[in-house]
Amino acid sequence: xxxxxxxxxxxxxxxxxxxxxxxxxxxxxxxxxxxxxxxxxxxxxxxxxxxxxxxxxxxxxxxxxxxxxxxxxxxxxxxxxxxxxxxxxxxxxxxxxxxxxxxxxxxxxxxxxxxxxxxxxxxxxxxxxxxxxxxxxxxxxxxxxxxxxxxxxxxxxxxxxxxxxxxxxxxxxxxxxxxxxxxxxxxxxxxxxxxxxxxxxxxxxxxxxxxxxxxxxxxxxxxxxxxxxxxxxxxxxxxxxxxxxxxxxxxxxxxxxxxxxxxxxxxxxxxxxxxxxxxxxxxxxxxxxxxxxxxxxxxxxxxxxxxxx
Amino acid sequence: xxxxxxxxxxxxxxxxxxxxxxxxxxxxxxxxxxxxxxxxxxxxxxxxxxxxxxxxxxxxxxxxxxxxxxxxxxxxxxxxxxxxxxxxxxxxxxxxxxxxxxxxxxxxxxxxxxxxxxxxxxxxxxxxxxxxxxxxxxxxxxxxxxxxxxxxxxxxxxxxxxxxxxxxxxxxxxxxxxxxxxxxxxxxxxxxxxxxxxxxxxxxxxxxxxxxxxxxxxxxxxxxxxxxxxxxxxxxxxxxxxxxxxxxxxxxxxxxxxxxxxxxxxxxxxxxxxxxxxxxxxxxxxxxxxxxxxxxxxxxxxxxxxxxx
Numbered sequence: 001x002x003x004x005x006x007x008x009x010x011x012x013x014x015x016x017x018x019x020x021x022x023x024x025x026x027x028x029x030x031x032x033x034x035x036x037x038x039x040x041x042x043x044x045x046x047x048x049x050x051x052x053x054x055x056x057x058x059x060x061x062x063x064x065x066x067x068x069x070x071x072x073x074x075x076x077x078x079x080x081x082x083x084x085x086x087x088x089x090x091x092x093x094x095x096x097x098x099x100x101x102x103x104x105x106x107x108x109x110x111x112x113x114x115x116x117x118x119x120x121x122x123x124x125x126x127x128x129x130x131x132x133x134x135x136x137x138x139x140x141x142x143x144x145x146x147x148x149x150x151x152x153x154x155x156x157x158x159x160x161x162x163x164x165x166x167x168x169x170x171x172x173x174x175x176x177x178x179x180x181x182x183x184x185x186x187x188x189x190x191x192x193x194x195x196x197x198x199x200x201x202x203x204x205x206x207x208x209x210x211x212x213x214x215x216x217x218x219x220x221x222x223x224x225x226x227x228x229x230x231x232x233x234x235x236x237x238x239x240x241x242x243x244x245x246x247x248x249x250x251x252x253x254x255x256x257x258x259x260x261x262x263x264x265x266x267x268x269x270x271x272x273x274x275x276x277x278x279x280x281x282x283x284x285x286x287x288x289x290x291x292x293x294x295x296x297x298x299x300x301x302x303x304x305x306x307x308x309x
Numbered sequence: 310x311x312x313x314x315x316x317x318x319x320x321x322x323x324x325x326x327x328x329x330x331x332x333x334x335x336x337x338x339x340x341x342x343x344x345x346x347x348x349x350x351x352x353x354x355x356x357x358x359x360x361x362x363x364x365x366x367x368x369x370x371x372x373x374x375x376x377x378x379x380x381x382x383x384x385x386x387x388x389x390x391x392x393x394x395x396x397x398x399x400x401x402x403x404x405x406x407x408x409x410x411x412x413x414x415x416x417x418x419x420x421x422x423x424x425x426x427x428x429x430x431x432x433x434x435x436x437x438x439x440x441x442x443x444x445x446x447x448x449x450x451x452x453x454x455x456x457x458x459x460x461x462x463x464x465x466x467x468x469x470x471x472x473x474x475x476x477x478x479x480x481x482x483x484x485x486x487x488x489x490x491x492x493x494x495x496x497x498x499x500x501x502x503x504x505x506x507x508x509x510x511x512x513x514x515x516x517x518x519x520x521x522x523x524x525x526x527x528x529x530x531x532x533x534x535x536x537x538x539x540x541x542x543x544x545x546x547x548x549x550x551x552x553x554x555x556x557x558x559x560x561x562x563x564x565x566x567x568x569x570x571x572x573x574x575x576x577x578x579x580x581x582x583x584x585x586x587x588x589x590x591x592x593x594x595x596x597x598x599x600x601x602x603x604x605x606x607x608x609x610x611x612x613x614x615x616x617x618x
Contacts, residue, residue, distance in 0.1 A: 013403075015418055020331050022409070025417040062371040094322075096405060098418065100331070108334035109324055109407065 001082070002046050002264055003135040003165075005128065005156065006039030006057035008113040008145040009085065011067050011094045014288065020100045020107055029101070034288050035071040036095055038141035038170060038253050041290035044074060045257035045279060047081035048292070051264065054082040056131055058124065058145065060114055061091025074290070084131060086124050090114020093145070097249070106249070113145030121148055128156060132163045136264045139168045139256055140184075144175050153179030161185075166263055169215075170256050172196065180213045186263070187215040188256050191222050203228050204309075217269075219259055219276070221252050226277050226304070231269050234308055238273035240281045241303040250289025254279040270306040277304045310391070311355050311573055312444040312474075314437065314465065315348030315366035317422040317454040318394065320376050320403045323597065329409045329416055338410070343597050344380040345404055347450035347479060347562050350599035353383060354566035354588060356390035357601070360573065363391040365440055367433065367454065369423055370400025383599070393440060395433050399423020402454070406558070415558070422454030430457055437465060441472045445573045448477045448565055449493075453484050462488035470494075475572055478524075479565050481505065489523045495572075496524040497565050500531050512537050513618075526578075528568055528585070530561050535586050535613070540578050543617055547582035549590045550612040559598025563588040579615040586613045 014032040035044075039057060046053040059067055068083055075081035093111035100107070116124075132138065138160050140153050149155075153175050160167035161183065168186040169179045172193040180187055180197070187210060195201045198209040207218040207230045217231035224243040229236045258276030267275075281304075282297035283289075323341040344353075348366060355362040368376055377392055384390035402420035409416070425433075441447065447469050449462050458464075462484050469476035470492065477495040478488045481502040489496055489506070496519060504510045507518040516527040516539045526540035533552040538545045567585030576584075590613075591606035592598075 015405075015420075017418065020416075022329050022331060022416050023412075023414040026419065028418055028420045031420055062375045066371045096324075096418070103332075105332040107329075107331050109326065109337055109405070110335065111324075111337045111340050 001052040001054050001134055001136065002260055003054050003056065003131050003138040004039035004043040004046070005138065005140045006037035006055060006142055007116075007148055007152065008037055008143045009040060009057055009059050009064070009067050009092050010036035010111075010113075011063045011092060012036030012097070012289070013094060014097045014099060016099045016101050019102045020098055032288060033066070033070060034290065035067045035074065036289070038256070039139060040067075040071060041250050041253035042139050042141055042256045042260070043081060044290035045254050045283070045292060046261055047076050048294070049257065049261050050080065051261050052080045054084050054131060054135075056084040056086065056124075056127060058088045058114070058116060058120065059085040059092050060088040063094060064088075064092035067092055084127065086120065086127055088114060088116060088120045090116065090145075113143070116145050116147035118147075121152075125155075129159060132160060132165050135165050137166045137168070137260050139170065139260050140179070141170045141253070141256065143171065150174050151178045154182035157182035157184045168256060168260055170252070177213075180210060180215050183214045183216065186217045186219055186259060188219050188221060188252070188259065190252060191220065194220055219255075219273070221255050221280065223248070227255065227273055229269055229273055233269050236270055236273055237307045237309060238277045239305045239307070240277045241300050243284075248284055250286070250291070251280040251283045253289055254283035254292050273306050274301060274304045310361040310363050310443055310445065311569055312363050312365065312440050312447040313348035313352040313355070314447065314449045315346035315364060315451055316425075316457055316461065317346055317452045318349060318366055318368050318373070318376050318401050319345035319420075319422075320372045320401060321345030321406070321598070322403060323406045323408060325408045325410050328411045329407055341597060342375070342379060343599065344376045344383065345598070347565075348448060349376075349380060350559050350562035351448050351450055351565045351569070352390060353599035354563050354592070354601060355570055356385050357603070358566065358570050359389065360570050361389045363393050363440060363444075365393040365395065365433075365436060367397045367423070367425060367429065368394040368401050369397040372403060373397075373401035376401055393436065395429065395436055397423060397425060397429045399425065399454075422452070425454050425456035427456075430461075434464075438468060441469060441474050444474050446475045446477070446569050448479065448569050449488070450479045450562070450565065452480065459483050460487045463491035466491035466493045477565060477569055477572075479561070486522075489519060492523045492525065495526045495528055495568060497528050497530060497561070497568065499561060500529065503529055528564075528582070530564050530589065532557070536564065536582055538578055538582055542578050545579055545582055546616045546618060547586045548614045548616070549586045550609050557593055559595070559600070560589040560592045562598055563592035563601050582615050583610060583613045
């Protein structure tokens with residue numbers, strides 16, 4: 001199975017309002033509730049692709065219960081999405097995306113997350129090690145909740161490497177900086193995360209720097225420009241079909257699912273990138289992160305152009 | 310006991326952000342969770358004043374569970390706040406108040422609430438009638454969730470009147486218009502609600518109109534101007550001590566608790582108004598609706614000036 005780790009799961013709320021006017025009162029005209037946190041989004045795409053997938057990380061409180069219920073409701077009926085989240089005392093955070101129906105713009109409000117105790121973090125380490133025994137690949141995704149050490153991903157990368165389980169890291173800031181030094185197989189930053197890590201706004205130069213810092217491969221998602229991959233097997237650009245209007249939230253998570261599923265199937269890098277870019281394209285047309293338009297995905301696959309640099 | 314009715318209870322979330330900038334992403338630096346809906350706020354103030362109080366209305370889903378848990382946590386230890394909320398299938402709504410830490414301004418996002426089925430509404434009617442048997446007064450507070458008939462408050466006012474239980478109505482819009490026609494003992498609109506009801510922005514004229522429409526007494530809350538009461542016993546203005554900076558949310562609910570507790574104790578109108586205005590003043594200094602500063606309340610009582618008109 002493919003394992004995804006979400007240490008800071010979330011109850012994602014999307015609120016539609018006719019128009020967002022600061023310092024006034026708004027009647028929310030539509031509420032969407034989704035299981036959230038990058039790793040959960042990745043897992044939902046993997047399961048929809050037919051991969052046996054297991055999620056782990058932390059969930060707690062009534063918000064955590066809601067996340068787990070929503071996750072089970074959106075899992076495929078064939079049981080390919082397993083819930084191995086560890087229950088903790090603190091309550092899972094909420095995120096609120098306020099969509100202005102007039103402009104389509106989104107204002108995001110993210111709670112920080114529950115405090116994770118040292119005991120809970122240690123218990124997670126045991127569960128993670130056990131789950132790695134059955135994993136063909138693992139993705140470590142998103143922010144760290146309070147209480148989890150900033151070097152958490154470095155530790156989890158080393159554990160996976162020691163068991164020869166390919167590991168992909170998708171985070172930002174100091175957890176990314178520390179995690180890269182532990183030599184993950186793949187990192188999947190976006191342009192802003194790469195620039196924050198390396199100080200360079202040139203994606204090619206920044207990706208080269210990220211490899212020097214320890215990443216075996218860097219697959220950078222560049223929005224409507226597709227992806228750029230620097231790997232031990234070569235360097236490629238993958239350009240998407242003509243960009244479509246839609247919701248870019250979750251496109252990066254769909255790309256991670258594409259990279260990871262193709263890696264687990266033993267496909268070469270150009271095929272991994274094709275799948276990642278086609279899924280990201282199809283995710284932009286879906287209403288929420290963790291979802292994609294399957295028809296658009298199939299249509300996009302032959303239209304992604306991968307070029308060796 | 311005193312009964313408060315909250316048909317559209319809420320999980321009230323207060324998010325503090327450094328600065329609210331539409332169409333950007335925000336890290337929420339502080340989250341407060343409170344049991345919400347006007348009638349729950351009124352009940353918490355009544356219980357803090359030492360009155361045996363019971364809340365009823367609807368609660369459902371994990372948000373409803375959270376509201377009930379928070380309500381029990383903030384109830385006085387002596388058990389004077391009873392929970393007689395009726396469990397429904399739909400999930401209790403959330404409200405999100407986003408406080409800009411720079412300006413102190415609040416942006417409010419209110420979910421509409423769960424759909425209440427005809428069966429659930431009928432079950433509520435039975436519970437309400439049973440609770441009225443032990444009630445010395447009842448307050449009907451706030452908005453109606455979807456599915457509840459717009460004439461709901463008119464029906465609940467008539468039920469209370471038929472049992473000779475004094476009934477106070479605090480709502481707005483069409484539910485207020487219909488409810489007033491059923492001849493409640495007291496309505497407690499604010500200036501905006503009075504103006505919307507009557508078309509007049511002069512509070513005295515508008516309150517006279519509201520009495521003509523059926524309210525036995527009108528006690529209008531006028532913000533920092535205090536209250537204006539038109540009653541069968543006379544007309545009074547109640548002016549607060551010098552207004553203090555703070556959070557006006559919940560001041561109206563504290564005023565309702567003041568009116569209702571003094572009514573239940575058989576106090577005359579000037580004393581009811583004194584208590585209502587002192588509580589509203591003390592609520593402005595509390596962090597959330599349903600709470601008040603007890604020292605400031607005691608200090609304010611002798612400083613409220615009530616004038617017969």
